[in-house]
Amino acid sequence: MGKIITIGREFGSGGREFGRRLAEKLGYAYYDSEIINEICKGTKYSKEYIEQVSEKDPVPLFPIRYGNSFAIGPDPSVTMAMDVYKVQTSVLKEMASKSNCVIIGRAADYILKDLKPFSIFVYACIESRIERCQKREKENENFTFSQMKRKIKKIDKGRAKYYSFVSGKKWGDKNNYDLMINTSYTDIKRLVDMVTNLFE
Amino acid sequence: MGKIITIGREFGSGGREFGRRLAEKLGYAYYDSEIINEICKGTKYSKEYIEQVSEKDPVPLFPIRYGNSFAIGPDPSVTMAMDVYKVQTSVLKEMASKSNCVIIGRAADYILKDLKPFSIFVYACIESRIERCQKREKENENFTFSQMKRKIKKIDKGRAKYYSFVSGKKWGDKNNYDLMINTSYTDIKRLVDMVTNLFE
Numbered sequence: 001m002g003k004i005i006t007i008g009r010e011f012g013s014g015g016r017e018f019g020r021r022l023a024e025k026l027g028y029a030y031y032d033s034e035i036i037n038e039i040c041k042g043t044k045y046s047k048e049y050i051e052q053v054s055e056k057d058p059v060p061l062f063p064i065r066y067g068n069s070f071a072i073g074p075d076p077s078v079t080m081a082m083d084v085y086k087v088q089t090s091v092l093k094e095m096a097s098k099s100n101c102v103i104i105g106r107a108a109d110y111i112l113k114d115l116k117p118f119s120i121f122v123y124a125c126i127e128s129r130i131e132r133c134q135k136r137e138k139e140n141e142n143f144t145f146s147q148m149k150r151k152i153k154k155i156d157k158g159r160a161k162y163y164s165f166v167s168g169k170k171w172g173d174k175n176n177y178d179l180m181i182n183t184s185y186t187d188i189k190r191l192v193d194m195v196t197n198l199f200e
Numbered sequence: 201m202g203k204i205i206t207i208g209r210e211f212g213s214g215g216r217e218f219g220r221r222l223a224e225k226l227g228y229a230y231y232d233s234e235i236i237n238e239i240c241k242g243t244k245y246s247k248e249y250i251e252q253v254s255e256k257d258p259v260p261l262f263p264i265r266y267g268n269s270f271a272i273g274p275d276p277s278v279t280m281a282m283d284v285y286k287v288q289t290s291v292l293k294e295m296a297s298k299s300n301c302v303i304i305g306r307a308a309d310y311i312l313k314d315l316k317p318f319s320i321f322v323y324a325c326i327e328s329r330i331e332r333c334q335k336r337e338k339e340n341e342n343f344t345f346s347q348m349k350r351k352i353k354k355i356d357k358g359r360a361k362y363y364s365f366v367s368g369k370k371w372g373d374k375n376n377y378d379l380m381i382n383t384s385y386t387d388i389k390r391l392v393d394m395v396t397n398l399f400e
Contacts, residue, residue, distance in 0.1 A: 116385075175323075175325065175382075177382060179382065181379060182378045185316075198391075
């Protein structure tokens with residue numbers, strides 16, 4: 001088994017950029033939206049639906065880890081979400097088995113815990129996240145500061161809900177990670193160089 | 201002004217070792233118990249008293265930052281604690297002004313915030329902290345697992361109380377730090393090498 005680095009990240013913190021640069025620098029495989037594409041191949045559901053339940057909005061009424069095994073509930077939405085979860089788990093395990101890799105989001109640190117990944121959480125203060133998001137805005141978008149703040153909070157809420165749903169733990173709680181990196185005041189490239197040092 | 205690295209740390213996490221090694225590696229000054237000695241020179245109080253109020257058990261009934269200025273309360277214990285706090289603040293500022301340095305604990309990240317220190321928080325899971333503490337036990341000490349756990353929790357509670365008393369913020373909350381390092385599963389020397397990279 002190669003080295004696995006998982007990256008949880010607050011929306012707008014630059015966690016994805018951090019992960020991509022880290023993978024490039026280390027010569028590791030990089031998995032982000034690739035995960036969704038692979039799940040698509042393994043299930044009958046649409047990409048949009050998979051994106052929704054694979055990190056944004058799981059089925060909150062029924063815990064996946066019910067009784068330490070997969071429980072098939074009577075509600076079809078639960079069954080569907082669990083189908084995606086099962087395929088996602090095997091996709092992540094397959095990706096991790098192929099080569100050294102960096103995996104973004106999707107509670108991969110928990111799902112792959114038996115493979116002892118090095119888990120990183122990337123975060124930043126809300127002001128710096130709003131600024132980063134505003135810089136990345138598409139031409140037809142024009143979010144105000146408070147609109148952007150609301151958007152960020154909403155996306156983070158979904159990620160927190162998903163993480164807790166899958167792992168039973170609190171998203172962004174330091175005890176779930178080996179390293180927590182604040183991108184508010186330090187250049188991401190410098191932080192990537194720093195972490196690279198740990199794996200060389 | 202040189203570079204300032206402040207290190208908050210959970211008891212038993214190896215934060216002090218991390219800080220000492222980092223200072224050695226970078227050739228920075230290292231301040232830990234030196235802070236207490238310097239405060240001793242600047243006040244009339246005993247070393248034991250200063251140790252008590254400078255990080256373990258501040259006066260909790262009266263906030264130091266009352267009305268954004270030092271308020272002298274009628275209670276002599278408050279006045280004494282504030283004397284120490286004032287001397288500690290000037291000692292920390294003087295230390296920081298002399299050369300690049302690593303400062304352990306004492307809410308230095310908050311006290312020196314205008315000097316923009318790089319603030320690190322070192323933590324670990326309770327099992328690894330108990331193990332580390334048991335290895336460091338003196339010959340006449342023989343704490344059981346639960347006794348050691350109680351001791352660790354008590355010391356951390358004091359640190360959290362002190363930090364919150366001085367800064368009004370939560371000790372160990374990721375938003376107060378640039379980097380949070382978990383020493384449970386990664387060798388401290390490797391983590392020191394990693395962080396060194398950021399300052400070279």
